[in-house]
Amino acid sequence: MPSEDAAPPLDVDQILADPGVRIVVCCGAGGVGKTTTAAALALRAAERHGRRTVVLTIDPARRLAQSLGLTELDNTPRRVKGIDVEASGGELHAMMLDMKRTFDDVVLQHTDPAKAAEIFANPFYQAMSSTFAGTQEYMAMEKLGQLHARGEWDLIVVDTPPSRSALDFLDAPARLSRFLDGRMLRLLLAPARTGGRSMFSFVTAGFGMFSKAVQKVIGAQLLTDLSGFVAALDSMFGGFRQRAEQTYRILQARETAFLLVAAPEPDAVREAAYFAGRLREERMPLAGLVLNRVHEPAVPRLTAADSLAAAERLAVEGGHEGTVEVLRAHATLAQQAVRERRVAAQFTEAFPTVPTVSVTAQPADVHDVDGLRTIGEAISRR
Amino acid sequence: MVTGKGGTGKTSVAAALALGLAAGGRRTLLVEVEGRQGIAQLFGTDPLPYEERHLTDAPGGGEVRALAVDAEEALLEYLDMFYKLGAAGRALRKFGAIDFATTIAPGLRDVLLTGKVKEATTRTNGQRRTYDAVVLDAPPTGRIGRFLNVTAETARLAKVGPIKTQSEGVSVLLRSPITAVHVVTLLEEMPVQETVDAIAELTQLGFPVGRVIVNGARPPVPAGRAVTAAELKRGLSAAGLPADGRTVAGLVEEARDQQVRRELEDSLRADLVELGLPLTELPLLPEGVDRAGLETLAAALVRAD
Numbered sequence: 001m002p003s004e005d006a007a008p009p010l011d012v013d014q015i016l017a018d019p020g021v022r023i024v025v026c027c028g029a030g031g032v033g034k035t036t037t038a039a040a041l042a043l044r045a046a047e048r049h050g051r052r053t054v055v056l057t058i059d060p061a062r063r064l065a066q067s068l069g070l071t072e073l074d075n076t077p078r079r080v081k082g083i084d085v086e087a088s089g090g091e092l093h094a095m096m097l098d099m100k101r102t103f104d105d106v107v108l109q110h111t112d113p114a115k116a117a118e119i120f121a122n123p124f125y126q127a128m129s130s131t132f133a134g135t136q137e138y139m140a141m142e143k144l145g146q147l148h149a150r151g152e153w154d155l156i157v158v159d160t161p162p163s164r165s166a167l168d169f170l171d172a173p174a175r176l177s178r179f180l181d182g183r184m185l186r187l188l189l190a191p192a193r194t195g196g197r198s199m200f201s202f203v204t205a206g207f208g209m210f211s212k213a214v215q216k217v218i219g220a221q222l223l224t225d226l227s228g229f230v231a232a233l234d235s236m237f238g239g240f241r242q243r244a245e246q247t248y249r250i251l252q253a254r255e256t257a258f259l260l261v262a263a264p265e266p267d268a269v270r271e272a273a274y275f276a277g278r279l280r281e282e283r284m285p286l287a288g289l290v291l292n293r294v295h296e297p298a299v300p301r302l303t304a305a306d307s308l309a310a311a312e313r314l315a316v317e318g319g320h321e322g323t324v325e326v327l328r329a330h331a332t333l334a335q336q337a338v339r340e341r342r343v344a345a346q347f348t349e350a351f352p353t354v355p356t357v358s359v360t361a362q363p364a365d366v367h368d369v370d371g372l373r374t375i376g377e378a379i380s381r382r
Numbered sequence: 383m384v385t386g387k388g389g390t391g392k393t394s395v396a397a398a399l400a401l402g403l404a405a406g407g408r409r410t411l412l413v414e415v416e417g418r419q420g421i422a423q424l425f426g427t428d429p430l431p432y433e434e435r436h437l438t439d440a441p442g443g444g445e446v447r448a449l450a451v452d453a454e455e456a457l458l459e460y461l462d463m464f465y466k467l468g469a470a471g472r473a474l475r476k477f478g479a480i481d482f483a484t485t486i487a488p489g490l491r492d493v494l495l496t497g498k499v500k501e502a503t504t505r506t507n508g509q510r511r512t513y514d515a516v517v518l519d520a521p522p523t524g525r526i527g528r529f530l531n532v533t534a535e536t537a538r539l540a541k542v543g544p545i546k547t548q549s550e551g552v553s554v555l556l557r558s559p560i561t562a563v564h565v566v567t568l569l570e571e572m573p574v575q576e577t578v579d580a581i582a583e584l585t586q587l588g589f590p591v592g593r594v595i596v597n598g599a600r601p602p603v604p605a606g607r608a609v610t611a612a613e614l615k616r617g618l619s620a621a622g623l624p625a626d627g628r629t630v631a632g633l634v635e636e637a638r639d640q641q642v643r644r645e646l647e648d649s650l651r652a653d654l655v656e657l658g659l660p661l662t663e664l665p666l667l668p669e670g671v672d673r674a675g676l677e678t679l680a681a682a683l684v685r686a687d
Contacts, residue, residue, distance in 0.1 A: 030522065031389020031573070059524075061572050265389065266423065266670070298632035302623065310621035322609035323617025326637045333636060335668035343670070363642040365571040 007348045010288035010355035012259075012380045016045040016155070021257050023148065023250065024287075027160045028261035029271035033292040035060045036366055036375060037261050038159040039068060043083060043092055043369065044376035050088035051154040056143060058097050058136065058161045063367035068094040075101050075143075083369055093153075102139040103129040106243075136161045137171075138244070145247040170278060257287035260354075262347070264294055264340035269347050276351050288355035290379060291344055295336045295361050304334035357381060383518050383556075384595075385526040385580065386566030387573040391597045393420040394671045394679065395566045395664065396519040397446075402680035404444030408514040411502050412437060412448045415495040416521060421448050424671065432456075434502070441677065447513075449502070456494040493532040493549045500555050523565065523580035530556055530563070531587050562592030567654070569596060569647035574654060581657060593686070594654050599663035600644065609637055662686040 015021055026038040035057055042055035054077045057065070065071070068080050077093035085091060108116050119125050129135060140161055147156050250256060258279055262272040272289060279286045311327035314320045348356065359378045366375060384399060386392035393414070400412035411434060414421050419429045425437060430450035437448035505512040521529045533553040555561065563584055567577040577594060584591050611630050618625035618633075654661055664682050667675040 029388060031387055061575065063571070263389065267393075267420070268389065270423070298635045299629050302629065302633075306623070310618075310623050314617060314621050317620065320613075320617035320620055322613050323621070326609055326614060326617075326633050327621070329640050330633060330636055332666070332668045339668065339670050363639040364646050367571075 006345075006352060007289075007354060007356035009381070010290070010357040012041065012044075012288075012290075012357065013048070015257050015259075015287055016041060016051070017049040019154070020255060022153070022155060022255040023144070023257070024155065024157045025160065025251070025256065025258045026158065026261050026290075027258065027275060029268045032261050032263040032268050034261045035159045036064060036372070037259070037290055037292065037379070038157050039064065039094070040366075040372045040375035040379060041259075042094070042155075042157040043080075043372045044380065045155050045157070046090035046092035047084050047088055047373070048090075048376075050085075050090040052091045052152070053155045053157060054093040054095065054147060054153045055157045055159070056095055056097060056140070056147065057159045058140060060096060060159075061367070063365075065096060067368045067372070070094055070096050072096075074098065075105075077147075080369075097136070097140055097143055099136050099139045100129050102143055103135065106142060141247045142243065145243060145250065148247075148250055170282065252282065252284050254285065256285055258284055259287055260289045261292060262289060263292050264343045266343055266346075269343050273347050273350050276347075276354060286354060288357065289347065289351075291356060291358045293361040294340055294344075294358040295333055296358075297330060297333045297337055299330065300334075300337075302330060302334070304331040304338070307331040307334060383520045383526075383530070383561065383563040384566060385520045385523050385563060386595075386597075387524070387576045388522050390566045390568050390573050391671070392522070392566040393418075393424055393519050394676065395564070395595055395597060395683075396517050397421060397424055398664075398676050398679035399564070399683050400446045400515070400517040401438070401440050401676055402684035403515040403517065404440035404446045405680070405684065406440075406442040407444055408440070409445045409447065409512070410440075410515045410517060411513045412446055412517050412519070413451060413499055413502070414449075414519040415451045415453075415499075416519075417450070417452065419450065420519060421450065424676075440680075449498075451495050451498045453491045453494050456498050457490075460494060460497075490545065492529050493545060493552060496530070496532055496552045496556065497548050500552050503555065503560070520563075523576040526563070526580055527583040527587055530584075530589055532556075557588050557590070559590065561590055563589050564592040564595055566595045566597050568598055569650045571646075571650065574650045578653065578657065581659070591659060593660040593662050594657060595683070596651070596654065596661065596663045598666040600647070600666055608641055609634070660686070 015024065024038075024041060026034050026041070028034050038057065039055055039060070042053045045051045045053045055068075057068075057070075060068075060070070069078060074096060075098045077095040080092040080094050083092055104116075104120065107119050111119070137160075140158065144156065144158055147153060251258075260272045260275055262268040276286055276289075307327045308331040311324045311331065314324050314327070344356075344358075347354075357379060359375065362371075362375070366372060384392050384396035386395070396414075397412060400410045404410040412421060414430075421427075421437070422429050425448075427437070430448055432450060432452045432455040434447050434449045437446045440446055499516060499518055502513060503511075503516045520526055531553075532549045565577050565580055567573040581591055581594075611634050614633055615625045615630050618629065623629075662683060664679050667678065669675065671679070
């Protein structure tokens with residue numbers, strides 16, 4: 001019964017149609033349908049609202065990717081064919097983030113080819129560009145910055161990486177750019193040069209010891225590689241931080257709309273609440289919450305208890321097996337709906353002014369454009 | 383080790399397994415490594431410290447203890463063991479150096495986490511192991527191969543030294559018969575796909591895969607046919623429930639959705655059966671996972687063993 005929802009309704013169409021909105025960021029915990037939501041919104045923006053849209057996906061399910069015509073990691077947006085944009089004049093382009101290639105591009109942009117080749121050959125760079133905690137988040141931000149800078153899109157819809165915590169999307173870029181800025185690295189590699197202020201001498205002494213300990217524990221080879229990496233990257237340090245800060249400012253601007261995506265499960269709702277709090281702190285524009293996979297019985301008047309009691313009576317009586325089964329299934333559905341409302345209320349109570357829309361659980365998984373269109377209609381309640 | 387795609391309920395399953403294995407006077411340790419405080423949230427307790435704590439009693443006089451391993455703390459503990467850092471260690475943490483060191487080398491982080499699990503698993507009190515079983519709420523399927531394969535990750539970093547020795551010890555334990563990696567899934571397309579992929583990866587890396595655990599399962603579709611509106615109307619009337627057109631149509635719609643869902647579930651279940659591993663189904667708990675629910679899951683897991 002959506003009428004019971006205390007939160008104001010989220011009007012997704014208003015956001016997608018607003019020419020002032022240039023970026024929609026979908027974020028939330030893993031496994032809540034974030035990628036599907038991003039793709040469905042992008043499709044709707046193109047088909048319904050005639051916008052030249054690009055959707056940046058991070059790690060889409062194979063069949064979803066195929067439905068968008070994406071067959072491999074490919075850092076260039078490809079036009080999605082077979083969609084219905086004749087009337088609206090919109091376009092939909094899609095791309096999958098290639099983390100390594102994005103990183104390579106950044107390096108190439110900031111340094112000469114000889115130095116770039118040196119960096120690419122460094123084993124530490126190779127490890128970091130594919131496994132560094134936070135690289136994916138950083139590169140997603142970087143790619144968003146690039147797409148935005150090109151200015152050829154009316155709307156960029158971004159799916160965020162399936163991080164350990166949704167907050168990593170906001171934190172990792174800063175952490176990585178801080179790291180790439182090299183202050184800590186320089187300290188670690190050349191502890192002797194950092195002395196001076198008495199206030200820090202204790203820390204510096206600790207650092208010398210730490211550096212030695214780290215050398216002993218992880219071996220000198222890593223530090224050598226690291227040292228080479230730092231030397232090669234030296235010219236690029238300023239650039240990394242500047243870019244991360246630029247993207248950060250874009251995310252704070254009015255042209256951006258954050259959509260939280262959650263499912264009515266305690267973990268996902270908790271993540272969404274954390275994220276809403278963080279966005280408020282960072283003064284980033286939160287447009288609303290999309291609550292996916294909500295179960296709503298088609299007959300809300302019939303309670304779980306009544307349904308179950310009736311099923312038991314009929315089962316004893318016999319002769320109504322079909323009805324017994326339907327009533328039991330209805331009872332499960334009704335119980336689930338009650339529980340889900342209770343879970344979702346935890347978000348609404350903490351953030352009563354955040355507009356919310358519930359999207360009913362689809363009986364089957366989505367892996368074609370028709371399915372995405374159906375989801376888009378459900379999100380916009382049409 | 384309990385892994386699974388995000389959102390499949392692997393923390394609940396890990397907790398239920400720890401509870402089930404502790405039943406009848408045994409003692410287990412439930413460990414988490416991702417800083418999510420998922421165990422505390424599940425049991426409604428304060429955030430867990432980096433310290434083994436009594437979590438709950440198990441039926442029949444058993445005990446479950448819990449531990450949230452923190453990579454920073456583990457590194458400090460570890461360095462302290464070898465180098466006596468003392469106050470300097472605390473200063474380093476304040477300075478962010480520890481976070482930094484574990485971040486530049488993700489393999490280092492993982493070997494510290496799994497190293498702690500190894501230590502707890504092999505610890506003894508006199509002649510007896512401290513824990514009858516250690517259950518790890520492990521990272522999700524997308525990261526599990528890299529997380530467990532510590533030697534490959536650290537080999538890149540350390541050719542000699544204590545980290546290398548440590549990671550080799552962990553590697554032997556994780557590939558031995560006392561380890562089992564269980565994969566939790568839902569009967570949904572993405573989690574099943576990730577389960578299949580993760581099992582292929584784990585097998586290839588030589589880790590012993592235990593069972594596939596289907597969470598939130600409903601029984602397979604009965605062989606019968608879809609109920610008709612007329613049949614339902616008669617049934618509802620017989621049960622004394624409203625049998626008006628809207629109610630009947632609504633229930634028929636619900637039944638149809640269920641049928642679609644279940645047919646998909648059956649085909650996904652068949653994909654899982656094809657893996658040739660033991661398959662355990664845990665019932666859907668429509669009220670959510672509370673204490674009673676955990677015990678239901680625990681009983682189902684132990685029964686299956």
